[in-house]
Amino acid sequence: MNFLVGLTGGIGSGKTTVADIFTSFGVAIVDTDAIAHELTGPRGGAMEAIAEAFGPGVLLPQGGLDRAAMRRVAFSDPEAKRRLEGILHPLIRSETERRCVAMAWAPYVMLVVPLLVESGVYRQRVDRVLVVDCNESTQVERVIARSGLTAEEVRAIMATQASREERLAVADDVILNEGDRAELEDRILPLHRRYLELAEVAGRHLTQR
Template sequence: MTGRFSVGLTGGIGSGKTTIANMFAKFGASIIDTDVIAHQLTQPGGLAMPSIREQFGDKYLTDDGAMDRTRMRELVFADNQQKQKLENILHPLIRQETEKAASLATGAYLIFVVPLLVESASWRNKVSRILVIDCEEQTQIRRVMTRNNLSEEQVRSIMRAQASRQQRQEAADDLIFNDGDLSLISDQVRVLHEKYQSLAKSLINNHHKKV
């Protein structure tokens, strides 16, 4: 996306993407999380809110002027046309804000946290490598039920709308299996960080040679 070495970090809902991205941040990577950006866009005063109000009406806003995420989730899961309408508002803004954040990032390399990276052909071409956070489906279900207070069927319906575990594994250049053993994962993150740092340096050196 910026000519710099970048990693697209992805995984299914409840796989632990944020936890692992934070570990990379401690080693000095710049983290750009598209979910965080989407949240900012749909907060009170967020860039997406005028269009969301215009397209969906006040019914889909909370009292303080944010997007009502629960109500909107129910709508877009039930109606593909409405989902498309929301994506047409959010996706260009997410792309714009992601590029802005990348241009300002000062870390050794960039990590873009993109939940639906495998489902998006354009993202695959924007990053140098794809890192998939993997875990058992039952673990995903348990984590999301606890974290988001959803029923098992609600979690399963979200998972059905995402790429399968096998599709993500096939797309991965690197894979971290997250069964919850954070000390083991931390060791894997350290090894990958050193590898990514080295690849980032090589990219810079090759660029300087060409210049």
Template sequence: MDTHLSLFDAPLPALDGSRALRLGLTGGIGSGKSTVARELQRLGTTVIDADALSRASTASGGSAIAAIRAAFGDAFITPDGALDRDRMRTLVFAQPEARARLEAIIHPLVRAEIEQRAHAVPPGQVAVLDLPLLVESGNWRQRVDVVWVVDCSPEVQIQRVMRRNGWPRTQVEAVLASQATSAERRAVADTVISNDGSELAPLLQQVRQAWAAL
């Protein structure tokens, strides 16, 4: 039995002051979620970034590399021993079964690391679990106490990611199609942070107001 999955599937204990509050933060690509996470960290929370942990697991010497090499072959590992992200990105968008195989390797490792770090946050404090796939994964909603969603229109997302990453529109649209919709995220949200604008100050003001309410 996978003990990491067993721990993950166990009910989250009641919030009675004996553990940190877990705030699940999510949003689609280009929504501004990372900006919100940085502001929450500035406000005194501990931010646990699932994407950063995933990248670390596939970096040179990362915990997922041996299993990825075994599952996909040497062609998907760079000379310095890291995941070839461009090659893998092309494969998983073309073959959904390849995406499932990759996620089956990486996700349990990331989940276990998130759990370990969340348990280490002192009681009475707030652990922000920065989870791009909070809605898509299904189980994360049971592992957090409140959910914040950073939301904006798909067209705003597309324009931001095209500017930031230099991707063509079709590539950004393919990523959006693989993620939960705005309606699906809002359906599980306790708080929605709207970020359609181009100014930073209104976004940060929303974060501070939501934080004060929490």
């Protein structure tokens, strides 16, 4: 198995931008959010079970998941949220595992997991935890700008996630993302070099067993 770096951060922290920069350095990215979108798109692998569990009210005309409708259901009913997670999470984990194994060509794999801190499963699987950090006000501003949600809606989503303090408490490495992309690249490059070294050492240990 490849050396795995778990990338996480709160909504609006800039995980996608950070992952894109690591990709430009030749790192393989496995994004659990992207996998979830595939599973809940038209003809996605989770849609039959979701339709059976929640009915047509959470479906788009094309057959994919109506995320806004599902969000309203999940936020108003904790049991519905648990049912949705019970459908999606095993499928996401299975596909994540498959993709990580297929990335044997990469120097290391970055596993992007928004809820890594909340999930004991992923925390146990990765070799390092990298947290993208920023002020909570920055998170709110970014999400409003890209999604059209209100500040109250964004903060409601944030309230369901680990706090900033909880994420930082489990981090092996932290990237502060309050500036521009060039500043972010300067912070990421030393980390990338460090991960290359750690991956090489881990690889040597495996071959010596």
